[in-house]
Amino acid sequence: MKAITRIEQCLAMALASAEDPSCPPKLAGAVRHAVFPGGARIRPQLALAVARACGMDDPRLSEGVAVAIELMHCASLVHDDLPCFDDAKTRRGRASVHFAYGEPLAVLTGDALIVLAFQTLAAAASQSPLRLPALMHIIASCVGMPSGIVAGQAWESESRVSLMQYQRAKTGALFVAATSAGALSAGADPKQWQALGDCLGEAYQVADDIRDVMGQADLLGKPVGQDAQHDRPNAIANLGLSGAIAHFESLIQAASDSIPEGPNAKSMRGLVMQESERLVPRAACNAYRASDSHTGANSGTNQSVSH
Amino acid sequence: MKAITRIEQCLAMALASAEDPSCPPKLAGAVRHAVFPGGARIRPQLALAVARACGMDDPRLSEGVAVAIELMHCASLVHDDLPCFDDAKTRRGRASVHFAYGEPLAVLTGDALIVLAFQTLAAAASQSPLRLPALMHIIASCVGMPSGIVAGQAWESESRVSLMQYQRAKTGALFVAATSAGALSAGADPKQWQALGDCLGEAYQVADDIRDVMGQADLLGKPVGQDAQHDRPNAIANLGLSGAIAHFESLIQAASDSIPEGPNAKSMRGLVMQESERLVPRAACNAYRASDSHTGANSGTNQSVSH
Numbered sequence: 142m143k144a145i146t147r148i149e150q151c152l153a154m155a156l157a158s159a160e161d162p163s164c165p166p167k168l169a170g171a172v173r174h175a176v177f178p179g180g181a182r183i184r185p186q187l188a189l190a191v192a193r194a195c196g197m198d199d200p201r202l203s204e205g206v207a208v209a210i211e212l213m214h215c216a217s218l219v220h221d222d223l224p225c226f227d228d229a230k231t232r233r234g235r236a237s238v239h240f241a242y243g244e245p246l247a248v249l250t251g252d253a254l255i256v257l258a259f260q261t262l263a264a265a266a267s268q269s270p271l272r273l274p275a276l277m278h279i280i281a282s283c284v285g286m287p288s289g290i291v292a293g294q295a296w297e298s299e300s301r302v303s304l305m306q307y308q309r310a311k312t313g314a315l316f317v318a319a320t321s322a323g324a325l326s327a328g329a330d331p332k333q334w335q336a337l338g339d340c341l342g343e344a345y346q347v348a349d350d351i352r353d354v355m356g357q358a359d360l361l362g363k364p365v366g367q368d369a370q371h372d373r374p375n376a377i378a379n380l381g382l383s384g385a386i387a388h389f390e391s392l393i394q395a396a397s398d399s400i401p402e403g404p405n406a407k408s409m410r411g412l413v414m415q416e417s418e419r420l421v422p423r424a425a426c427n428a429y430r431a432s433d434s435h436t437g438a439n440s441g442t443n444q445s446v447s448h
Numbered sequence: 449m450k451a452i453t454r455i456e457q458c459l460a461m462a463l464a465s466a467e468d469p470s471c472p473p474k475l476a477g478a479v480r481h482a483v484f485p486g487g488a489r490i491r492p493q494l495a496l497a498v499a500r501a502c503g504m505d506d507p508r509l510s511e512g513v514a515v516a517i518e519l520m521h522c523a524s525l526v527h528d529d530l531p532c533f534d535d536a537k538t539r540r541g542r543a544s545v546h547f548a549y550g551e552p553l554a555v556l557t558g559d560a561l562i563v564l565a566f567q568t569l570a571a572a573a574s575q576s577p578l579r580l581p582a583l584m585h586i587i588a589s590c591v592g593m594p595s596g597i598v599a600g601q602a603w604e605s606e607s608r609v610s611l612m613q614y615q616r617a618k619t620g621a622l623f624v625a626a627t628s629a630g631a632l633s634a635g636a637d638p639k640q641w642q643a644l645g646d647c648l649g650e651a652y653q654v655a656d657d658i659r660d661v662m663g664q665a666d667l668l669g670k671p672v673g674q675d676a677q678h679d680r681p682n683a684i685a686n687l688g689l690s691g692a693i694a695h696f697e698s699l700i701q702a703a704s705d706s707i708p709e710g711p712n713a714k715s716m717r718g719l720v721m722q723e724s725e726r727l728v729p730r731a732a733c734n735a736y737r738a739s740d741s742h743t744g745a746n747s748g749t750n751q752s753v754s755h
Contacts, residue, residue, distance in 0.1 A: 159593035167602065168593065168599060169593065223555060225550075245601075245604070252558065252598045253602075255562050256592030256598065260584065260589070260592060263588070264581070274571070277566060281564070286467070286476065287468035287469075288468070291556050291560045292472055294556055298472070298552050298553050306470070
């Protein structure tokens with residue numbers, strides 16, 4: 142079975158367990174709307190790929206980690222789309238949760254998904270309960286305070302923010318959770334896999350910034366030009382488009398180089414390259430570079446990002 | 449040391465662990481505002497009282513349960529006060545979180561507190577990790593879908609709602625979590641303590657409805673008359689004030705009767721009676737009854753609540 146198929150199955154099972162007839166029907170509907178149909182499911186796929194590379198001796202636990210991370214991601218999308226943040230009317234190519242179900246249910250949907258993420262993880266730990274406390278610590282750290290995705294979103298309310306700290310918390314943290322918890326779910330050392338999550342997370346955020354400017358709404362599944370509109374810190378403002386593309390490519394290389402040697406290292410590297418192509422197609426980069434060298438067009442300031 | 453003092457210490461420790469200098473300062477401030485100064489801390493006190501009655505062989509775990517439940521409660525207050533729900537400007541006698549810090553940080557504060565609750569619980573389970581999965585299941589069930597406090601709040605978005613189902617989810621669930629998880633944290637059977645949480649939770653909700661009508665804003669720490677203003681299902685609309693008072697008293701009696709026999713049963717019963725007096729002072733009830741019998745005033749319809 143393809144990994145993505147298994148992930149969809151596991152997500153459906155996690156939601157079914159919460160969709161008892163006693164659940165308020167609109168809440169159940171809004172939660173389903175937030176999770177299905179999904180995006181690329183890149184974080185749970187990453188968690189499972191790392192778990193497989195580490196031997197995956199407890200598939201149920203690794204799947205629980207993958208589901209928990211995807212549910213956290215879905216929760217963050219629902220809350221980030223709220224009127225008090227982005228007020229996004231669309232997400233994944235259709236109505237955002239608050240647009241479809243109203244603001245109260247969108248707030249509660251995010252809350253319910255965070256709870257369900259931990260509940261699913263705990264239920265998946267019956268064979269390896271001793272791994273649960275550390276797994277919870279990894280996932281909670283990457284979601285909450287001081288530097289998880291919730292903290293990342295909170296940086297948008299501060300007048301001063303470091304681009305790196307913001308992006309690492311808002312986007313990178315959940316990629317670190319995916320690689321670290323994926324490894325730990327298979328009994329491996331999570332620290333060895335942290336750099337992969339770190340590099341991929343930053344690459345993913347830079348790719349998002351690039352596509353926000355390139356205007357590929359079909360790839361983003363949400364409106365373009367949001368960073369400039371909301372005056373959010375972003376890589377383009379710091380590096381310009383060509384600088385951001387070069388930075389993206391160096392991050393993908395660093396991600397690939399960070400993969401610990403082992404029987405599955407080669408296939409993991411292939412997966413990273415495949416994801417890179419999906420995020421920012423090489424052909425689009427080359428086309429931009431060609432036009433850029435002809436016109437000299439570069440709207441950015443080419444400041445370097447501090448690391 | 450008094451239980452309440454220890455609870456405040458444990459809450460402070462839980463927040464300190466998340467208040468790294470790398471945390472966005474406004475988020476850290478808003479989270480602190482949501483937790484300190486607290487209310488009566490009735491739920492964590494209940495959890496610890498039950499744990500003590502069950503022998504409390506792992507005080508750190510029992511304290512972790514108490515803190516997790518209080519943080520969940522604080523999270524629910526912050527989100528319930530949001531403009532899209534009650535739009536409450538005050539809470540616990542001072543500005544609500546969204547009024548003091550703005551709506552975006554209030555949404556994120558609730559999220560961060562839910563995550564911190566689970567993180568604190570996991571960190572407290574190092575001596576008894578095998579109890580963690582079941583503890584998480586109890587707490588997650590009492591917070592999330594289908595019938596935890598999040599689901600309780602979601603019932604307000606439905607056109608049809610059973611008063612019992614609504615109140616049991618919105619308020620009762622966290623009392624059940626306190627008694628059940630308190631017992632389990634000490635290695636006891638959580639089922640034996642579920643009825644106590646059930647009865648106390650309903651009693652607490654009915655008391656809240658009574659005080660909302662009696663106008664004791666000083667006891668509530670929030671504006672009065674909110675139930676009628678927001679057209680929320682409440683016990684007064686169903687039973688009238690004198691019916692609600694009688695119902696409250698029968699629930700307290702049932703709570704006391706449900707306490708399993710044991711060396712600490714008597715002190716637990718004393719605690720229940722003490723809490724009853726704090727919630728709805730007997731003198732106030734007697735005064736109301738005296739005036740009611742003179743005037744025949746009873747604004748309710750005396751419908752029975754289905755159980």
